[in-house]
Amino acid sequence: MATRLAESAARGGDGVVRRSKPAARLAVIAAGIAAVGAVVLAACGTADRGTAAVRILTHRDFHLPAVAMEAFTESTGIEVVVFREDTPGDVIDLMERSRAHPVADVVIGVDTLDLQHVIDSGLVEPYVPLAPGPLVEGLATDDHSMTPVSYIDACLIYLPSFYVVPQRRIDELPEAATMPPPLPQGIDDLVDPAHSGTVVVADPASSRMGMYFLVTLERLHPSRIAEGTPWPQVLDEMLRWGVELAPTWEHAVFERFAGGGPPPQRPISEGDPDPVTLESLAGRMPMTWGTAGMPSVYAQYQPGLPESLDVGVAPNDCVRIAFYAGVVAGAQNQSLGGRFIDAVGQPLFQFGIADRFGSRPARNDIVASPEWNSFGADVVPYRPDPAYVGANWKQWQLTWSQVVRNFATGPPPPEPEVTVTLPSS
Structure with missing residues (x-):
């Protein structure tokens, strides 16, 4: 039957x-x-x-x-x-x-x-x-x-080729314009000016996967304790550094994120005519919120089991x-x-x-x-308490929406200023 x-x-x-x-x-x-x-x-x-x-x-x-x-x-x-x-x-x-x-x-x-x-x-x-x-x-x-x-295990995922430091001769100083941001490690990278305008996440107001992001953000920056910066303030700072909110997880991961394909098959150099930059990504983002299993999902879309994929999983702040x-x-x-x-x-x-x-x-x-x-990536995730999360996530969702509305109607954010520190040797 x-x-x-x-x-x-x-x-x-x-x-x-x-x-x-x-x-x-x-x-x-x-x-x-x-x-x-x-x-x-x-x-x-x-x-x-x-x-x-x-x-x-x-x-x-x-x-x-x-x-x-x-x-x-x-x-x-x-x-x-x-x-x-x-x-x-x-x-x-x-x-x-x-x-x-x-x-x-x-x-x-x-x-x-x-x-x-x-x-x-x-x-x-x-x-x-x-x-x-x-x-x-x-x-x-x-x-x-x-x-x-x-x-x-919900985590930040990223496009490894975007973060490759270009090759140069040992006697050459790096050019600031060709230096990528540091490799993503966790959620606090989203308030680092070096990552300005490179991140898209699903909006918790309309996406369950976005809510998993918010659960992790609240765990890292709880508003119930006096010490540290509460998560609504961290969210406002993220928005000021250009974190984009997508209406759904599918839109964020499959339309706005640039990962999932084979990686470049050649080293990247400062003189490369086609470096992996925001311009070359044509509006797509090198970082988003996904899962530790997303690399295996992308592999299913390839014609055969590929040798490698241009997608990585940040090691910290998974839930x-x-x-x-x-x-x-x-x-x-x-x-x-x-x-x-x-x-x-x-x-x-x-x-x-x-x-x-x-x-x-x-x-x-x-x-x-x-x-x-x-x-598939093995990570050490945060395991939320169902009782605590269950009692509070809807209130967190309302607070998130209020912060986003206030940001949209407030003064424009400052222009990002990125400082490149050259190595001492």
Whole structure:
């Protein structure tokens, strides 16, 4: 029986990364795929065909792996009907409005920002998967209220070729006009005049990925303590140094950011007729807010697995955002919803969760894709407290919008003044 997908009627995812050796990787992947099939068959078995259906509620940014969905229906006889809202906020709103008569049996794609609200509001009921796998540290909820599905590490990403220092003779002084900004390290680089006019980020007022940026900014510059510069003031300074706000994450990463292609195949020199500059990028930006998995996503757009890509991940100020599934409280088919939650934690589903965000599976024993093995970046992320973030992110969002409005209607920012310090030798 084919899985049926239905759109929701309610409201209408140095710096050059290099390729690793393929032989051993392909052998591991082949073994992993064989293991995936064996585990899924053992877990699900062969059920009698029926007409039962489980209703899934999610949003357009959450990826449901088609192969795993079809396998679930084939092995259980349970048809899957997917209701897809536009945003995570729309999902929560629909769950609250339909609490008396839930429109779905399972919700999937709830992120760290909404996790505590969904649990505290009683929108889901605790469920322990029958065969839970080993999870990435820090993703599990205390009382099994929701089941971890996947996660992303949101980070600054950049165009490495833009930051290459031109080659010159040892007896030549560098020309200030040809010197690039220093290689990005983290969010505080966005208030460095050297990076003026080189950054685009998704606006938290209209983008979930932008909210992950704001969560990290608040963590670095909290306004609740007396010491240091509060984040609204840091944001104003970022805007004055030319940080551009894009309406969506897709617009920022796929239209305004210049990365993703192969890197230049030659060294850059001061006499190069085609240096990588803002002018040569024709209005696109060399830095944006994305994820540590974006290099692997860009690799999927290449005709074959490339040797290298012109995209890097800043090592600092990443934030880990997890995504969860749960059985909807009061749903009419909770038992079927539980069976779907069981399948979500199995290897076939987990292996297929990679998406345009560069998501990673919640299980820590899943074989990585060839693109991730070659280009995925391992970082040490900040892990936000769902209770603290959940209680405050909407207020942060309002404050962000107010700072942006005040900047737009205030006096023009000063012209940037960049000073190049020459080395002593």
